[in-house]
Amino acid sequence: MTARPDSAPDSLPQTTQKAARPGVRSRPDLQRSGSRPPDADAPRKARRHGSASRTPSSGRAEIAAERVASLIAAAEPGARLGTKEELRTLCEVSVGTFNEALRLLQSRGLVTVKPGPGGGLFSAEQSPMVRLGNSVLALDAQAADVANAVRIRDALDPLLIEDALWHASPADIAGLRFQIEAMEQAVGAEDSVAFVHANWRLHAAIAAISPNALLSSLYSSLLELIESHTLSVLPTSEQPLGEYIAHRHTLHRDLVDALDRRDRDAALRLIREHNTSLQATE
Structure with missing residues (x-):
């Protein structure tokens, strides 16, 4: 059997080597075994070392x-x-x-x-506050606008739940459960801000299910207004914030379960319980 050219050892006599083609310069620094020249990997190593130090x-x-x-x-x-x-x-x-x-x-x-x-x-100036259930939203400005936006959002929730009961596909339900998982992770991390944002993403996903483009667009605009002005979420003196967001996670999880099984009575009962009864704090 004839050995492959790329595996021939460097010690072979010159007569066994292939003659270089005319006009092509030989590369004595490249071994016939196919190994790279000693400095070929230097730039790559340097990049690796540089990235590690960044x-x-x-x-x-x-x-x-x-x-x-x-x-x-x-x-x-x-x-x-x-x-x-x-x-x-x-x-x-x-x-x-x-x-x-x-x-x-x-x-x-x-x-x-x-x-x-x-x-x-x-x-930032002193943050205006808006009450959200047993939590408080600290805002950058426009507390009255945010309070009104959440009141309108709460009023529109039952309409969107009705639409979701009729129109939610298995893929839609899977998307809602993804946001429920994000809320659960935020509860475990005791991250109230991440929880509220995951909560709003869940409601945006519910709104997106509706075939009523005007209703869905209005609801999404309200969520964007609320989210854009919220700086942080603070506890009230009535209930520890961790307990409150854990309760809200359970409520939203049960709501998605009700949508999945098309249980209209349970879904509407849960969305009424969901209403945050906003009021401005003094």
């Missing part, structure tokens, strides 16, 4: 958020900190990383963003 994106976002927070600590409430681009340049991070840092700052109620001329990032 700070993860989430870590850079946290550092940028802390840097902006230090500016906020030295500023008056409501003071303008600068444009997003000015602060991003100051923090020396990418646009994506700074946007992540900005989300962290907003979730902590430290900054507000105002568009248009003279806009930018501002240190």
